[in-house]
Amino acid sequence: MSNIQEEEFRDRIATINEEGKRSWIYPKKPSGKLYRYRKLVSYFLLLFLFSAPFVKINGNQFLMFNVLERRFNIFGFPFWPQDFHLFVISMIIGVIFVALFTVAFGRLFCGWVCPQTIFMEMVFRRIEYWIEGDRNVQIKLDKQKWDTEKIRKKALKWFIFFIISFLIANVFLAYLSGSDKLIQMITDGPGQHVSTLIALLIFTAVFYFIYIWFREQVCIIACPYGRLQGVLLDNKSIIVAYDHKRGESENGRGKIVKNEDRATSGKGDCIDCKLCVHVCPTGIDIRNGTQLECINCTACIDECNTVMERVGFPKDLIRYASEDEITKKEKFVFTARMKGYTAVLLILMGIFTGMLFLRNDVEATVLRLPGQLYEHKGENISNVYTYKIVNKTTKDFNDVYFKLKTPKGVVKVVGNPHFKVPKAGIAQGTLFVEINEALLKDDKTKILLEVYDGDRLIETESSSFLGPRTFN
Numbered sequence: 001m002s003n004i005q006e007e008e009f010r011d012r013i014a015t016i017n018e019e020g021k022r023s024w025i026y027p028k029k030p031s032g033k034l035y036r037y038r039k040l041v042s043y044f045l046l047l048f049l050f051s052a053p054f055v056k057i058n059g060n061q062f063l064m065f066n067v068l069e070r071r072f073n074i075f076g077f078p079f080w081p082q083d084f085h086l087f088v089i090s091m092i093i094g095v096i097f098v099a100l101f102t103v104a105f106g107r108l109f110c111g112w113v114c115p116q117t118i119f120m121e122m123v124f125r126r127i128e129y130w131i132e133g134d135r136n137v138q139i140k141l142d143k144q145k146w147d148t149e150k151i152r153k154k155a156l157k158w159f160i161f162f163i164i165s166f167l168i169a170n171v172f173l174a175y176l177s178g179s180d181k182l183i184q185m186i187t188d189g190p191g192q193h194v195s196t197l198i199a200l201l202i203f204t205a206v207f208y209f210i211y212i213w214f215r216e217q218v219c220i221i222a223c224p225y226g227r228l229q230g231v232l233l234d235n236k237s238i239i240v241a242y243d244h245k246r247g248e249s250e251n252g253r254g255k256i257v258k259n260e261d262r263a264t265s266g267k268g269d270c271i272d273c274k275l276c277v278h279v280c281p282t283g284i285d286i287r288n289g290t291q292l293e294c295i296n297c298t299a300c301i302d303e304c305n306t307v308m309e310r311v312g313f314p315k316d317l318i319r320y321a322s323e324d325e326i327t328k329k330e331k332f333v334f335t336a337r338m339k340g341y342t343a344v345l346l347i348l349m350g351i352f353t354g355m356l357f358l359r360n361d362v363e364a365t366v367l368r369l370p371g372q373l374y375e376h377k378g379e380n381i382s383n384v385y386t387y388k389i390v391n392k393t394t395k396d397f398n399d400v401y402f403k404l405k406t407p408k409g410v411v412k413v414v415g416n417p418h419f420k421v422p423k424a425g426i427a428q429g430t431l432f433v434e435i436n437e438a439l440l441k442d443d444k445t446k447i448l449l450e451v452y453d454g455d456r457l458i459e460t461e462s463s464s465f466l467g468p469r470t471f472n
Contacts, residue, residue, distance in 0.1 A: 014283030032302025053174035059394025106239035
């Protein structure tokens with residue numbers, strides 16, 4: 001009987017051992033061309049992430065997601081609750097873009113752009129390599145007793161991790177509440193903002209827990225995107241793939257034997273060094289095919305290319321490729337499904353762009369007070385209204401007042417008829433509209449109110465006006 005190479009297939013994720021307990025991943029420090037590119041991309045994105053809350057365009061924070069006050073800034077454009085439809089469309093565009101990107105290029109977003117991966121692999125993991133050493137040294141350190149060396153290295157690592165987690169929490173707060181508020185809180189001191197400090201420490205604890213212990217399990221267990229790739233990927237999607245046709249050949253992979261002719265022996269180019277497994281940050285064996293845990297980080301590509309170059313075999317045994325490219329030698333094509341996603345994406349982007357340019361910087365709402373009928377005031381009929389004016393700009397409106405455009409009549413604001421609407425603020429109150437009864441042709445008349453700031457018309461709003469019913 002011929003020798004049959006036994007394959008071991010997993011029945012559990014890489015971070016769980018046979019007893020169902022946590023299996024710690026010790027990835028080898030990656031190196032290579034793609035890793036250098038990833039570092040450049042990561043440093044650019046980290047710079048963007050830490051600077052975006054503090055960059056302003058026309059006085060608006062570049063990115064802000066103030067959920068409590070329901071104020072959002074996206075690329076310098078302010079969004080209010082009244083613009084929620086725009087915010088929803090922008091989120092749908094983001095989801096479809098990610099879906100299209102996944103259909104075409106797999107989980108490339110996870111390996112190159114995702115903040116979790118960037119912080120884990122390019123910040124925390126690199127600090128860990130600097131303090132504790134590479135894979136084998138880390139394993140040895142964790143197994144040794146708690147002596148002076150281990151206490152010193154672990155304490156230093158934990159302290160630095162906490163400081164970085166606290167810094168991330170502050171930046172996170174800048175995105176949520178605004179950078180101006182964050183700077184003001186820092187200037188005032190923690191004693192005047194105890195509740196904010198407690199929130200910061202809670203966020204710090206969450207980030208610290210993720211990067212000190214939960215780590216790659218965020219991608220494997222918590223992140224729903226990993227599950228989505230199983231639905232979105234097909235045989236034409238470009239992914240980090242192992243060329244099993246070349247790597248296994250007729251008789252499977254095997255170690256290099258001196259003076260062996262692998263073409264004659266029928267062995268593939270994979271020498272079973274397992275370095276692609278050791279360098280993987282999620283602990284998988286890419287040779288088992290596409291897996292949930294694979295984040296397309298390309299660490300296995302760099303490591304395999306280094307080995308192939310060392311033994312004199314062609315590179316790209318592991319590479320960016322589709323399953324059809326490996327099995328059928330078919331090149332990448334833009335499939336009908338990709339075209340469909342692209343068409344929907346372009347349509348939504350066109351709608352969003354149009355709505356964005358048609359959006360007013362000021363939004364006025366004038367509504368009749370519920371349950372109130374009209375009132376006679378001499379020859380005039382009076383209706384009471386509530387108004388709300390939202391100033392979406394970064395400038396104060398200091399002289400705001402109403403005019404009735406049609407029909408002719410008088411507007412009386414309760415309080416000061418000329419009032420102020422602060423920048424990025426709201427003004428609301430009550431007003432009366434009086435119209436001569438002779439001008440009312442029906443019991444319900446449409447009126448048009450103009451809102452001015454000084455001599456400048458900033459908004460026009462319509463409403464209904466109730467009057468006595470006329471009988472012809």
